[in-house]
Amino acid sequence: MNAERLNHYRRTLEAQLADLVSATREHEEQIDGSRTTEDFTGPDRASDLESLEVDASVTASERKLAAKIRHALERIDLGTYGLCEACGAAIPEARLEAKPSVSLCLHCQEAHEAA
Ligand SMILES: [Zn+2]
Incomplete structure:
Protein backbone atom coordinates (compact mmCIF):
# COMPACT_ATOMS: atom_id res chain seq x y z
CA MET A 1 0.00 0.00 0.00
CA ASN A 2 1.40 3.43 -0.84
CA ALA A 3 2.12 6.14 1.71
CA GLU A 4 -0.81 8.25 0.60
CA ARG A 5 -3.31 5.44 1.25
CA LEU A 6 -1.67 4.64 4.59
CA ASN A 7 -1.96 8.27 5.62
CA HIS A 8 -5.61 8.23 4.63
CA TYR A 9 -6.28 5.23 6.87
CA ARG A 10 -4.18 6.67 9.68
CA ARG A 11 -6.23 9.88 9.65
CA THR A 12 -9.51 7.93 9.51
CA LEU A 13 -8.47 5.69 12.39
CA GLU A 14 -7.23 8.61 14.50
CA ALA A 15 -10.53 10.46 13.96
CA GLN A 16 -12.52 7.35 14.89
CA LEU A 17 -10.40 6.84 17.98
CA ALA A 18 -10.85 10.46 19.09
CA ASP A 19 -14.64 10.21 18.70
CA LEU A 20 -14.69 6.92 20.53
CA VAL A 21 -12.56 8.14 23.44
CA SER A 22 -14.81 11.16 24.01
CA ALA A 23 -17.97 8.99 23.72
CA THR A 24 -16.55 6.51 26.24
CA ARG A 25 -15.65 9.34 28.61
CA GLU A 26 -19.19 10.71 28.34
CA HIS A 27 -20.72 7.30 29.05
CA GLU A 28 -18.41 6.76 32.00
CA GLU A 29 -19.42 10.12 33.43
CA GLN A 30 -23.07 9.11 33.06
CA ILE A 31 -22.37 5.87 34.93
CA ASP A 32 -20.44 7.69 37.68
CA GLY A 33 -23.21 10.30 37.87
CA SER A 34 -25.94 7.72 38.32
CA ARG A 35 -23.83 5.96 40.93
CA THR A 36 -23.39 9.03 43.12
CA THR A 37 -26.84 10.59 42.74
CA GLU A 38 -28.89 7.39 43.06
CA ASP A 39 -26.66 5.68 45.59
CA PHE A 40 -28.54 2.43 44.90
CA THR A 41 -31.04 2.80 47.67
CA GLY A 42 -34.79 3.14 47.48
CA PRO A 43 -37.43 1.30 45.48
CA ASP A 44 -35.85 1.85 42.05
CA ARG A 45 -32.70 -0.03 42.93
CA ALA A 46 -33.25 -2.91 40.51
CA SER A 47 -33.99 -0.73 37.49
CA ASP A 48 -31.02 1.52 38.30
CA LEU A 49 -28.73 -1.47 38.32
CA GLU A 50 -30.22 -2.64 35.06
CA SER A 51 -29.60 0.66 33.27
CA LEU A 52 -26.08 0.80 34.73
CA GLU A 53 -25.38 -2.64 33.31
CA VAL A 54 -26.37 -1.47 29.83
CA ASP A 55 -24.05 1.52 30.08
CA ALA A 56 -21.16 -0.59 31.35
CA SER A 57 -21.51 -2.98 28.42
CA VAL A 58 -21.57 0.01 26.06
CA THR A 59 -18.28 1.32 27.42
CA ALA A 60 -16.84 -2.22 27.38
CA SER A 61 -17.54 -2.59 23.66
CA GLU A 62 -16.25 0.94 23.05
CA ARG A 63 -13.00 0.04 24.81
CA LYS A 64 -12.73 -3.11 22.73
CA LEU A 65 -13.14 -1.14 19.50
CA ALA A 66 -10.66 1.50 20.72
CA ALA A 67 -8.11 -1.28 21.32
CA LYS A 68 -8.68 -2.57 17.77
CA ILE A 69 -8.18 0.91 16.34
CA ARG A 70 -4.96 1.42 18.37
CA HIS A 71 -3.77 -1.96 17.15
CA ALA A 72 -4.48 -0.95 13.54
CA ARG A 95 -13.06 -3.80 3.11
CA LEU A 96 -10.56 -1.44 4.76
CA GLU A 97 -12.52 1.55 3.49
CA ALA A 98 -15.70 0.19 5.11
CA LYS A 99 -13.96 -0.72 8.38
CA PRO A 100 -10.39 0.60 8.70
CA SER A 101 -9.79 -1.22 12.01
CA VAL A 102 -10.33 -4.63 10.42
CA SER A 103 -7.33 -6.98 10.79
CA LEU A 104 -8.52 -10.16 9.03
CA CYS A 105 -9.44 -10.84 5.41
CA LEU A 106 -13.05 -11.83 4.78
CA HIS A 107 -12.14 -15.51 4.48
CA CYS A 108 -10.32 -15.61 7.83
CA GLN A 109 -13.00 -13.46 9.49
CA GLU A 110 -15.65 -15.99 8.44
CA ALA A 111 -13.51 -18.91 9.62
CA HIS A 112 -12.92 -17.07 12.91
CA GLU A 113 -16.63 -16.40 13.42
CA ALA A 114 -17.60 -19.97 12.56
CA ALA A 115 -15.07 -21.36 15.07
ZN1 LIG B 1 -6.78 -14.12 5.95
Whole structure:
Protein backbone atom coordinates (compact mmCIF):
# COMPACT_ATOMS: atom_id res chain seq x y z
CA MET A 1 0.00 0.00 0.00
CA ASN A 2 1.40 3.43 -0.84
CA ALA A 3 2.12 6.14 1.71
CA GLU A 4 -0.81 8.25 0.60
CA ARG A 5 -3.31 5.44 1.25
CA LEU A 6 -1.67 4.64 4.59
CA ASN A 7 -1.96 8.27 5.62
CA HIS A 8 -5.61 8.23 4.63
CA TYR A 9 -6.28 5.23 6.87
CA ARG A 10 -4.18 6.67 9.68
CA ARG A 11 -6.23 9.88 9.65
CA THR A 12 -9.51 7.93 9.51
CA LEU A 13 -8.47 5.69 12.39
CA GLU A 14 -7.23 8.61 14.50
CA ALA A 15 -10.53 10.46 13.96
CA GLN A 16 -12.52 7.35 14.89
CA LEU A 17 -10.40 6.84 17.98
CA ALA A 18 -10.85 10.46 19.09
CA ASP A 19 -14.64 10.21 18.70
CA LEU A 20 -14.69 6.92 20.53
CA VAL A 21 -12.56 8.14 23.44
CA SER A 22 -14.81 11.16 24.01
CA ALA A 23 -17.97 8.99 23.72
CA THR A 24 -16.55 6.51 26.24
CA ARG A 25 -15.65 9.34 28.61
CA GLU A 26 -19.19 10.71 28.34
CA HIS A 27 -20.72 7.30 29.05
CA GLU A 28 -18.41 6.76 32.00
CA GLU A 29 -19.42 10.12 33.43
CA GLN A 30 -23.07 9.11 33.06
CA ILE A 31 -22.37 5.87 34.93
CA ASP A 32 -20.44 7.69 37.68
CA GLY A 33 -23.21 10.30 37.87
CA SER A 34 -25.94 7.72 38.32
CA ARG A 35 -23.83 5.96 40.93
CA THR A 36 -23.39 9.03 43.12
CA THR A 37 -26.84 10.59 42.74
CA GLU A 38 -28.89 7.39 43.06
CA ASP A 39 -26.66 5.68 45.59
CA PHE A 40 -28.54 2.43 44.90
CA THR A 41 -31.04 2.80 47.67
CA GLY A 42 -34.79 3.14 47.48
CA PRO A 43 -37.43 1.30 45.48
CA ASP A 44 -35.85 1.85 42.05
CA ARG A 45 -32.70 -0.03 42.93
CA ALA A 46 -33.25 -2.91 40.51
CA SER A 47 -33.99 -0.73 37.49
CA ASP A 48 -31.02 1.52 38.30
CA LEU A 49 -28.73 -1.47 38.32
CA GLU A 50 -30.22 -2.64 35.06
CA SER A 51 -29.60 0.66 33.27
CA LEU A 52 -26.08 0.80 34.73
CA GLU A 53 -25.38 -2.64 33.31
CA VAL A 54 -26.37 -1.47 29.83
CA ASP A 55 -24.05 1.52 30.08
CA ALA A 56 -21.16 -0.59 31.35
CA SER A 57 -21.51 -2.98 28.42
CA VAL A 58 -21.57 0.01 26.06
CA THR A 59 -18.28 1.32 27.42
CA ALA A 60 -16.84 -2.22 27.38
CA SER A 61 -17.54 -2.59 23.66
CA GLU A 62 -16.25 0.94 23.05
CA ARG A 63 -13.00 0.04 24.81
CA LYS A 64 -12.73 -3.11 22.73
CA LEU A 65 -13.14 -1.14 19.50
CA ALA A 66 -10.66 1.50 20.72
CA ALA A 67 -8.11 -1.28 21.32
CA LYS A 68 -8.68 -2.57 17.77
CA ILE A 69 -8.18 0.91 16.34
CA ARG A 70 -4.96 1.42 18.37
CA HIS A 71 -3.77 -1.96 17.15
CA ALA A 72 -4.48 -0.95 13.54
CA LEU A 73 -2.50 2.28 14.06
CA GLU A 74 0.41 0.22 15.43
CA ARG A 75 0.24 -1.95 12.34
CA ILE A 76 0.50 1.15 10.14
CA ASP A 77 3.72 2.02 12.02
CA LEU A 78 4.99 -1.55 11.67
CA GLY A 79 4.20 -1.64 7.96
CA THR A 80 1.81 -4.60 8.25
CA TYR A 81 -1.42 -2.62 7.93
CA GLY A 82 -3.77 -3.97 5.26
CA LEU A 83 -2.43 -7.52 5.55
CA CYS A 84 -4.54 -10.25 7.12
CA GLU A 85 -3.16 -11.15 10.57
CA ALA A 86 -4.10 -14.79 10.10
CA CYS A 87 -3.01 -15.65 6.55
CA GLY A 88 -0.96 -12.61 5.46
CA ALA A 89 -3.07 -11.92 2.36
CA ALA A 90 -3.75 -8.32 1.37
CA ILE A 91 -7.15 -7.20 2.64
CA PRO A 92 -9.17 -5.61 -0.21
CA GLU A 93 -9.26 -1.82 0.04
CA ALA A 94 -13.06 -1.84 -0.16
CA ARG A 95 -13.06 -3.80 3.11
CA LEU A 96 -10.56 -1.44 4.76
CA GLU A 97 -12.52 1.55 3.49
CA ALA A 98 -15.70 0.19 5.11
CA LYS A 99 -13.96 -0.72 8.38
CA PRO A 100 -10.39 0.60 8.70
CA SER A 101 -9.79 -1.22 12.01
CA VAL A 102 -10.33 -4.63 10.42
CA SER A 103 -7.33 -6.98 10.79
CA LEU A 104 -8.52 -10.16 9.03
CA CYS A 105 -9.44 -10.84 5.41
CA LEU A 106 -13.05 -11.83 4.78
CA HIS A 107 -12.14 -15.51 4.48
CA CYS A 108 -10.32 -15.61 7.83
CA GLN A 109 -13.00 -13.46 9.49
CA GLU A 110 -15.65 -15.99 8.44
CA ALA A 111 -13.51 -18.91 9.62
CA HIS A 112 -12.92 -17.07 12.91
CA GLU A 113 -16.63 -16.40 13.42
CA ALA A 114 -17.60 -19.97 12.56
CA ALA A 115 -15.07 -21.36 15.07
ZN1 LIG B 1 -6.78 -14.12 5.95
